[in-house]
Amino acid sequence: MIPLPAPKPEVLARRVQIVAALQAIIPGDGVISEALRLKPYETDGLSAYRQPPLAVVLPTSTEQVAAVLKYCNAHGVRVVPRGAGTSLSGGALPLADAVVMGLMRMNHIKTVDYENRLAVVEAGVTNLGITKHVEADGFFYAPDPSSQLACMIGGNVMMNSGGAHCLKYGVTANNLLGLTFVTIEGEVVQIGGTYLDAPGYDWLGIITGSEGQLGVVTEVTVRILRGPEGARAMLAAFDSIEVAGQAVDAIIGSGIIPVALEFMDRPCIHACEAFAHAGYPLDAEAMLIIEVEGNVEEQDRLLGWIKEICNRFNPISLKVAETAEESLAIWKGRKGAFGAVGRISPDYLCMDGTIPTGELPFVLKRIGEMSASYGLQVANVFHAGDGNLHPLIMFDANNEASFHAAENFGADILKLCVEVGGCLTGEHGVGIEKRDLMPVQFSPLELDQMRAIKGAFDPQWLLNPAKVFPLEGNPIFATIPVLNAA
Amino acid sequence: MLSSTIVPKSEDAVASLVIAAAAQGEKLAIEGNGSKRALLRPVQATRSVSLRGLTGITLYHPTELIISARAGTPLPEIEAALAEHGQHIIAEPPDLSALFGASRPATIGGIVATNLSGPRRIAWGAMRDHVMGIRAVNGKGEIFRSGGRVLKNVTGLDLCKLLTGSHGTLGVITEVTLKVLPAPKATGTVSIRVATLEQGIAALSAGLGSPFSVTGAALLPEGEGATAHLRIEDFSESVAYRCGKLRDDMARFGEATIGMDTQALWQGIRDAEPLGATAEEAIWRVSVQPSAAPGVVAALRAVGGGKFLLDWGGGLVWVAAHASEAAHQAVVAAALAAQGSYTLFRAPEALRGSVAVLPDEVPALAAIARRVKAVMDPAGLLNPGRMRAGQ
Ligand SMILES: Cc1cc2nc3c(=O)[nH]c(=O)nc-3n(C[C@H](O)[C@H](O)[C@H](O)COP(=O)(O)OP(=O)(O)OC[C@H]3O[C@@H](n4cnc5c(N)ncnc54)[C@H](O)[C@@H]3O)c2cc1C
Ligand SMILES: Cc1cc2nc3c(=O)[nH]c(=O)nc-3n(C[C@H](O)[C@H](O)[C@H](O)COP(=O)(O)OP(=O)(O)OC[C@H]3O[C@@H](n4cnc5c(N)ncnc54)[C@H](O)[C@@H]3O)c2cc1C
Numbered sequence: 001m002i003p004l005p006a007p008k009p010e011v012l013a014r015r016v017q018i019v020a021a022l023q024a025i026i027p028g029d030g031v032i033s034e035a036l037r038l039k040p041y042e043t044d045g046l047s048a049y050r051q052p053p054l055a056v057v058l059p060t061s062t063e064q065v066a067a068v069l070k071y072c073n074a075h076g077v078r079v080v081p082r083g084a085g086t087s088l089s090g091g092a093l094p095l096a097d098a099v100v101m102g103l104m105r106m107n108h109i110k111t112v113d114y115e116n117r118l119a120v121v122e123a124g125v126t127n128l129g130i131t132k133h134v135e136a137d138g139f140f141y142a143p144d145p146s147s148q149l150a151c152m153i154g155g156n157v158m159m160n161s162g163g164a165h166c167l168k169y170g171v172t173a174n175n176l177l178g179l180t181f182v183t184i185e186g187e188v189v190q191i192g193g194t195y196l197d198a199p200g201y202d203w204l205g206i207i208t209g210s211e212g213q214l215g216v217v218t219e220v221t222v223r224i225l226r227g228p229e230g231a232r233a234m235l236a237a238f239d240s241i242e243v244a245g246q247a248v249d250a251i252i253g254s255g256i257i258p259v260a261l262e263f264m265d266r267p268c269i270h271a272c273e274a275f276a277h278a279g280y281p282l283d284a285e286a287m288l289i290i291e292v293e294g295n296v297e298e299q300d301r302l303l304g305w306i307k308e309i310c311n312r313f314n315p316i317s318l319k320v321a322e323t324a325e326e327s328l329a330i331w332k333g334r335k336g337a338f339g340a341v342g343r344i345s346p347d348y349l350c351m352d353g354t355i356p357t358g359e360l361p362f363v364l365k366r367i368g369e370m371s372a373s374y375g376l377q378v379a380n381v382f383h384a385g386d387g388n389l390h391p392l393i394m395f396d397a398n399n400e401a402s403f404h405a406a407e408n409f410g411a412d413i414l415k416l417c418v419e420v421g422g423c424l425t426g427e428h429g430v431g432i433e434k435r436d437l438m439p440v441q442f443s444p445l446e447l448d449q450m451r452a453i454k455g456a457f458d459p460q461w462l463l464n465p466a467k468v469f470p471l472e473g474n475p476i477f478a479t480i481p482v483l484n485a486a
Numbered sequence: 487m488l489s490s491t492i493v494p495k496s497e498d499a500v501a502s503l504v505i506a507a508a509a510q511g512e513k514l515a516i517e518g519n520g521s522k523r524a525l526l527r528p529v530q531a532t533r534s535v536s537l538r539g540l541t542g543i544t545l546y547h548p549t550e551l552i553i554s555a556r557a558g559t560p561l562p563e564i565e566a567a568l569a570e571h572g573q574h575i576i577a578e579p580p581d582l583s584a585l586f587g588a589s590r591p592a593t594i595g596g597i598v599a600t601n602l603s604g605p606r607r608i609a610w611g612a613m614r615d616h617v618m619g620i621r622a623v624n625g626k627g628e629i630f631r632s633g634g635r636v637l638k639n640v641t642g643l644d645l646c647k648l649l650t651g652s653h654g655t656l657g658v659i660t661e662v663t664l665k666v667l668p669a670p671k672a673t674g675t676v677s678i679r680v681a682t683l684e685q686g687i688a689a690l691s692a693g694l695g696s697p698f699s700v701t702g703a704a705l706l707p708e709g710e711g712a713t714a715h716l717r718i719e720d721f722s723e724s725v726a727y728r729c730g731k732l733r734d735d736m737a738r739f740g741e742a743t744i745g746m747d748t749q750a751l752w753q754g755i756r757d758a759e760p761l762g763a764t765a766e767e768a769i770w771r772v773s774v775q776p777s778a779a780p781g782v783v784a785a786l787r788a789v790g791g792g793k794f795l796l797d798w799g800g801g802l803v804w805v806a807a808h809a810s811e812a813a814h815q816a817v818v819a820a821a822l823a824a825q826g827s828y829t830l831f832r833a834p835e836a837l838r839g840s841v842a843v844l845p846d847e848v849p850a851l852a853a854i855a856r857r858v859k860a861v862m863d864p865a866g867l868l869n870p871g872r873m874r875a876g877q
Binding site: 355 | 547548549550551552571572601603607608611612614615624628630631632634635636637638639640641642643644645646647648650651652656667668669671687688691694695696697698699721723724727773774775776777798801802825826827828829844845847848850851854855857858860861862873874877
């Protein structure tokens with residue numbers, strides 16, 4: 001279990017006054033303090049950890065956000081910002097003495113500007129909500145995390161989320177123009193704007209991916225893009241992971257950049273096939289889903305080349321979608337991969353390290369060995385073009401030993417990722433989940449420098465503390481009792 | 487004022503230099519390839535440190551789309567190594583040696599420190615979008631890393647982005663790792679003669695809003711009218727097909743023609759050649775939303791004129807005009823009226839020293855900037871005053 005810091009007794013003691021002060025800022029039902037109604041906020045996508053907060057506020061305007069932060073800053077109250085709570089790393093997990101600030105009521109799309117190809121949206125608009133709003137006009141918002149139906153743009157900014165199509169379109173950071181950002185002092189500042197590359201320090205860049213450590217985002221100006229004429233997928237299956245890895249290298253080496261290049265191993269193929277009946281080859285050790293864009297002739301030409309390349313690696317199955325429907329069928333299994341694994345084992349941990357793609361065969365072999373020695377099943381699905389792994393470790397939540405083993409197994413995988421030249425997290429963030437592994441990737445000096453930069457934004461360490469940075473290096477966390485798992 | 491230039495040969499030597507400077511209360515001007523100090527505000531330093539002794543590609547894995555090089559590596563060396571494998575630097579950084587009369591090529595560290603990107607920025611992102619890892623020495627002489635050598639990484643705060651574009655005021659970059667991509671096999675351009683700048687911007691916006699993956703969108707004013715250029719880069723079959731579709735679509739804005747093998751045109755735009763600035767003129771870069779660009783040009787024409795080149799669909803306005811405070815104030819006013827931003831890019835030292843070369847930050851951000859600077863460079867010895875007073 002990952003320890004959380006002790007709550008501040010003086011804050012707990014003032015709970016009634018704090019709630020009253022918050023109610024004065026947010027009238028109506030925007031402040032929650034009854035135990036039953038706090039329940040939905042006590043965890044996020046990392047549901048093994050639970051902690052009800054002191055209170056929840058649901059502001060509806062930037063002014064309310066600013067007033068709440070100003071109050072909390074003046075009174076030493078910790079704040080945990082929250083979007084949809086789909087973080088898989090415990091980024092939105094509350095603390096007992098913290099106010100959870102949920103942005104979900106700030107869910108308006110304020111401006112859509114096709115001439116300048118941008119949209120201004122409030123932080124609580126869902127990722128898919130943006131694309132849905134502009135797709136009738138042929139546009140889309142590019143980053144597409146699998147959680148896009150639920151997760152919110154503010155959460156995407158703070159986790160710098162990616163998706164299946166970031167090989168071509170980049171991650172969240174590459175698709176932003178500006179933010180309305182509220183500091184812990186309650187100052188509202190405009191970062192960037194409706195133009196590219198403001199001179200001066202890249203505040204937009206350092207805030208993106210900062211996991212709620214630096215301030216609260218209330219509005220986001222995103223770039224929207226015109227979609228291609230069309231897109232189509234193909235599937236290629238191989239009888240060994242090494243060979244599939246070589247095929248990936250050969251495709252990228254040929255100069256073709258598919259918009260998506262996804263990889264699944266045997267356990268994942270089986271889970272997805274049982275769930276989605278997508279026609280995946282059950283005798284394969286590894287399978288690639290490759291998608292290209294353009295008009296039909298361009299698609300045919302690119303898929304033809306890729307097919308030729310794959311043929312050099314003795315595929316056991318090669319299927320090019322002939323229609324958009326066949327494409328959807330190929331994707332259906334992959335898109336439902338987490339759900340499919342969830343049917344085999346309701347409890348799983350989704351890891352998220354990134355490795356240099358050349359290390360793929362070695363890393364997958366080691367993960368297989370670890371799986372055997374921990375006695376826990378693992379299914380691998382990931383973005384092959386950029387080396388972002390998602391091993392899904394299955395365990396039994398009713399068995400504490402099984403959960404501990406799963407956590408240790410996960411930590412071993414992430415250490416391995418760093419060892420081969422990669423990193424702890426490609427898109428899910430550090431949160432609490434990987435917090436104590438940070439010294440595996442960073443030196444004490446590097447960690448202290450990042451801590452000091454957090455301190456430059458948040459001198460009292462009130463914003464989402466206890467995440468990202470190991471506690472022992474943070475002077476403000478004196479005692480560190482351990483929280484119990486649910 | 488600068489007594490000497492030191493050329494350290496290793497990262498450790500850079501660190502020792504910074505430590506020694508801190509001990510002696512010296513201030514350091516950080517340089518890439520040396521010759522050019524005519525940049526942003528004049529730096530108040532006693533010594534100059536050039537990274538040109540730290541050279542060489544340290545890692546290049548074409549199939550992983552990753553290259554690492556020491557900061558002083560000349561850009562052409564990196565481009566040549568990539569070209570051998572049919573790859574390129576995505577953001578298409580400019581070669582401004584002609585514009586600045588520099589004799590030596592830019593270094594990769596200098597390009598990252600200034601976050602300079604070319605026309606492809608509009609489609610594929612800026613330099614800052616492709617810096618995957620960085621090694622640097624902070625103002626305390628401590629060596630640190632951020633990011634790494636993989637394409638996706640959200641581990642910890644992204645100091646790569648903070649350092650990119652920070653003009654050497656937060657750390658001395660010693661090594662960078664970039665994401666690279668396969669270079670396109672062919673480049674085609676659809677050129678449209680338009681009667682007004684407004685029409686030109688409308689054409690560029692329509693091109694960028696088309697499904698044909700436009701990777702360059704520039705507008706070259708000529709008298710009252712202009713020529714709009716839209717670039718397609720891809721495999722040659724695709725380029726031919728999409729240029730044809732795009733030309734048919736663009737006919738509504740003016741006479742549209744297709745040019746193939748148009749790399750030279752775009753290299754010129756990248757390096758701001760069509761701007762035609764004389765050696766005496768000052769140069770500004772104004773960032774606005776594309777639809778505001780004609781207003782910026784009109785405002786400047788109304789108060790004495792200038793020369794203009796519009797890139798990034800109109801989002802980047804290059805301006806050349808008389809190097810005077812009055813001209814500077816006019817550019818500032820036009821940029822701010824358009825809710826955009828500006829950089830005084832090239833000017834004599836007297837002008838750069840007397841005006842704000844970048845817009846000031848609002849007080850809340852300025853306070854954060856001071857605290858960040860205090861974290862990275864507490865004694866303020868790296869490029870003091872380069873960007874703004876104290877930055
Ligand atoms: C089934 C499933 C699939 C997923 N697939 C992907 C995927 O493909 N790619 C991917 O990248 N991620 C994926 N995720 C992870 C998750 O969806 C993303 O991290 C997402 O961006 C979180 O958004 P959220 O609105 O749920 O934020 P939350 O989980 O509520 O918060 C995330 C973090 O951001 C902070 N935060 C949220 N909003 C704000 C704000 N407005 N201001 C300041 N801080 C804020 C929180 O404090 C927290 O640290 C997946 C998750 C699930 C459950
Ligand atoms: C506002 C602006 C003004 C410019 N003015 C000029 C000019 O007057 N003359 C000219 O030739 N080019 C100029 N350029 C172009 C640009 O600087 C060059 O194309 C490119 O950066 C040159 O590389 P260099 O190695 O010669 O860097 P330099 O020109 O030596 O340095 C460029 C900037 O980056 C910093 N820097 C360089 N290397 C590092 C490093 N390793 N770590 C940290 N900081 C570093 C320097 O302190 C300086 O602020 C300008 C660019 C901008 C954005």
